[in-house]
Amino acid sequence: MASEPAKSVNPTAALIAGVFLTLCLNPLIGVVMVVLAVVAIRRPDGSPEQARFTQYAWVAFAVGMILTALVVVLAIVLDFVPWWERPV
8 A cells, every 4th residue: 555645734834824813913813823833843844743733723824814804894894884873
């Protein structure tokens, strides 16, 4: 049986994206992503553990982006809907 070649993972890119997410968009999820990326970097290169933690970091990035987009959409909707405004 031939084993599958290891997928190319780049935990450094996940770390950079995690720092961006932390500083600009969603600090809570960004910190989780940074931690997962650092754990992936500390694993041996090409190991299944490194690929798994890098994948977890990218999933955290997707969750952070989705949550941020939902908050922005909610803020826009609540700001522009006329019935939401209370009389002064």
